[in-house]
Amino acid sequence: MRAKGILPTFHECPYCHGKKIGRIRRGLYKCYQCRKEWSRRRGSKLEKYRVTLQKVLLAVKLFELETSVRKASHQLGLAYNTTYTLYDLIRKTILHLTTNNNRFSGEIEVDESYFGGRRKGKRGRGAPNKIPVFGILERGGKVRVEVVDDVKGDTLLNLSLKKVKRGSLVYTDKFRSYDGLVSYGFKHERIDHGLKFANGKVYINGIEGFWSFAKDRLMKYHGVDPEKFPLYLKELEFRYNYRNSDLFDVVMRQLKM
Ligand SMILES: [Zn+2]
Incomplete structure (x- = not known):
């Protein structure tokens, strides 16, 4: 593994911009003009x-x-x-x-899911102690997920507007919160899981693939601190989007x- 290249290289003094600088000992630079010293890690994330x-x-x-x-x-x-x-x-x-704030476009799958909480009791939408997460997947592209306060129509439609270009074709399930998508300027197709799982191109298997990817990994951790969950969710998004890199x-x- 290459250790070189993680840290910045200095060609001048960060204080006086003088060019007469040198390495004085392991990990330390010195400026021969203003006599100041600084660490090799200065300005790096590892400082x-x-x-x-x-x-x-x-x-x-x-x-x-x-x-x-x-x-x-x-x-x-x-x-x-x-x-x-x-x-x-x-x-x-x-x-x-x-x-990154680029809006998704083309064929989009939108869905919400619940994470965490105890296994007992009510399941699915509205279960207590569960963290609602909103997810968008661009077919042939990336997934983007985030924790939401609730899964009301206003919340999910506003997020869709922020993250998906108008005119895109949005696939969802029958959840009522997606009722307004067409009036917001999206094309909208719904899949009814009760009838059959996929109907031609009308499916949300992509985003559901992410939910199971994420939940499989969370199982190993026996639950995650709700405060840390948003950061951890982003890690899962990253792992999923870069799974072939x-x-x-x-x-x-x-x-x-
Ligand atoms: Zn200097």
């Missing part, structure tokens, strides 16, 4: 971390392999909390890749910036 670059690279690798924080901390020889903050840094780095490379490229 606050005291962990060696080799360990950062290994942490990204372990994250890619979906190793738990506990197991990763043993392999890295780092405290649980340190490993946790490294994972957190990786998740926040990923967040930059998932928050080299995650390690994608994260490293992002970590450098």
